[in-house]
Amino acid sequence: LSRIGRRKVGLPPGPPTAPLLGNLHIFPTEFAHYKFTEWAQVYGDVYSLKIGPGTAIVISSAEAVRELMDKRSATTVDRPPNFMADAVTGGLNMVLARYTEEWRILRRTASAVLTPNASARHLHIQRAEAAQLMYDLLQAPQGFYTHIRRYANSVMMSILYGKRCPRYETREATAFFHVQHLWEAALEPGAHPPVDLLPFLRYIPERWAPWKKLCKEVRKLQRELYFGLLGECEDRVWKGEDSGCFMDEVVLRQEEFAMSREMTGYLGGVLIEGGSDTTSSFLQTVVLALTAFPETLRKAQEEIDRVVGPNRLPTPEDIDHLPYIQAIIKETHRFRPVAPLAVPHCTLAFEEYRGFLIPEGTTIFVNTWGIYHDPKAFDEPEVFNPDRYIASEYGTKPAFDASDFKHTLPFGSGRRICPGIHVANNSLIVNTMNLIWGFNFSPPH
Numbered sequence: 315l316s317r318i319g320r321r322k323v324g325l326p327p328g329p330p331t332a333p334l335l336g337n338l339h340i341f342p343t344e345f346a347h348y349k350f351t352e353w354a355q356v357y358g359d360v361y362s363l364k365i366g367p368g369t370a371i372v373i374s375s376a377e378a379v380r381e382l383m384d385k386r387s388a389t390t391v392d393r394p395p396n397f398m399a400d401a402v403t404g405g406l407n408m409v410l411a412r413y414t415e416e417w418r419i420l421r422r423t424a425s426a427v428l429t430p431n432a433s434a435r436h437l438h439i440q441r442a443e444a445a446q447l448m449y450d451l452l453q454a455p456q457g458f459y460t461h462i463r464r465y466a467n468s469v470m471m472s473i474l475y476g477k478r479c480p481r482y483e484t485r486e487a488t489a490f491f492h493v494q495h496l497w498e499a500a501l502e503p504g505a506h507p508p509v510d511l512l513p514f515l516r517y518i519p520e521r522w523a524p525w526k527k528l529c530k531e532v533r534k535l536q537r538e539l540y541f542g543l544l545g546e547c548e549d550r551v552w553k554g555e556d557s558g559c560f561m562d563e564v565v566l567r568q569e570e571f572a573m574s575r576e577m578t579g580y581l582g583g584v585l586i587e588g589g590s591d592t593t594s595s596f597l598q599t600v601v602l603a604l605t606a607f608p609e610t611l612r613k614a615q616e617e618i619d620r621v622v623g624p625n626r627l628p629t630p631e632d633i634d635h636l637p638y639i640q641a642i643i644k645e646t647h648r649f650r651p652v653a654p655l656a657v658p659h660c661t662l663a664f665e666e667y668r669g670f671l672i673p674e675g676t677t678i679f680v681n682t683w684g685i686y687h688d689p690k691a692f693d694e695p696e697v698f699n700p701d702r703y704i705a706s707e708y709g710t711k712p713a714f715d716a717s718d719f720k721h722t723l724p725f726g727s728g729r730r731i732c733p734g735i736h737v738a739n740n741s742l743i744v745n746t747m748n749l750i751w752g753f754n755f756s757p758p759h
């Protein structure tokens with residue numbers, strides 16, 4: 315018992331441990347990226363945390379991401395066990411799924427229909443929804459948070475199911491945001507007893523385990539929505555009236571992809587989840603950053619007025635001629651990454667790195683926030699300054715060796731990198747250009 319929680323010799327260094335708990339008692343329950351970044355300054359860019367008997371590694375440099383997540387992606391492809399995800403989706407939520415045959419099939423199917431070419435075919439949907447976003451903002455600027463969320467949800471619903479959400483209050487959008495809120499509450503680290511660390515907690519009867527009731531409720535609501543939408547696609551496909559949307563294509567090619575009906579339903583669901591609040595969070599940050607740093611808005615407007623002018627909307631091709639707006643997109647990813655700790659990976663086998671031992675089953679956190687807010691790499695990391703990306707490819711200081719950096723870092727790493735990256739980038743480009751072209755932003759009076 316006295317060995318539980320103790321850091322074994324050979325592990326990367328980390329904060330002092332307590333018997334049984336390891337670092338559990340000091341593990342942050344919210345905004346963990348701040349604490350992880352503070353610890354990186356003390357223990358280095360690769361350090362370990364003991365979470366009871368388990369081990370986690372936190373990576374806070376681009377070099378370690380390349381070495382461990384990209385080059386050794388076959389070992390770091392797994393996700394840590396997640397009781398809540400299993401209880402809610404039967405292990406079929408692609409984002410949280412372990413490295414199973416089901417995950418491989420889900421991933422292959424998603425990748426086949428989310429290639430850069432396939433994503434380009436959805437651009438007309440994104441441009442149309444972006445036009446409504448501008449209209450909504452013009453009509454009711456104070457509702458910008460919900461307008462942007464509607465945009466992102468409607469794009470995903472249209473791409474996946476051929477069904478728009480013209481209002482935030484549209485039935486499917488309301489149902490989605492309601493269940494998503496409960497789903498996030500179920501997954502919130504620290505909000506429930508640590509079922510994954512102390513497996514005996516799984517056997518507590520439901521009446522004393524409110525988290526089990528919550529999982530049941532989320533499962534019911536998700537299934538109603540995801541399988542209801544899938545049923546509509548199946549009806550269309552079976553009548554020979556498929557609309558060309560993503561899920562119609564998956565239903566048509568279900569056998570070729572080796573997808574069961576269960577997997578198909580959850581694939582649609584995870585893509586709405588993966589594509590909605592990520593895209594909207596980014597665009598909300600763009601608006602907030604341009605409001606807080608008016609000089610950047612002025613410079614961006616000057617550029618877009620020069621290149622596009624007032625008589626037409628920007629088109630996706632314009633972005634190649636708008637280096638400052640490209641820099642705003644990169645700087646937004648750096649300044650407030652949508653997923654500051656990405657999604658944790660887990661190792662499938664023992665690894666050795668820089669002389670440290672990394673046991674099988676170790677959770678790996680990629681501290682994207684820490685990498686992008688490292689004062690050794692970035693001048694004044696807390697300032698929103700797109701010009702840093704004009705001065706150098708990765709926005710880093712002149713003397714800093716940025717050869718391990720890559721622009722896809724905000725989308726994760728290795729074999730788990732975000733499969734929606736091309737769809738996402740198109741949304742970010744179209745809307746960032748439109749918002750800067752059409753609006754001034756200032757704090758509320």
Ligand code: HEM
Nearest residue numbers: 409588589592593652653656657725726727730732734738
């Ligand atoms: C600004 C927009 C987005 C950002 C910043 C983002 C970021 C991420 C990150 C950090 C991960 C975890 C990668 C890892 O584990 O290393 C991820 C995974 C994922 N994302 Fe995205 N994402 C965005 C948009 C989207 C969109 C539009 C879709 C769907 C079309 C999507 C679907 C997914 C899925 C399914 C996964 C799980 C992949 C897996 O575990 O195999 N994301 N994303």
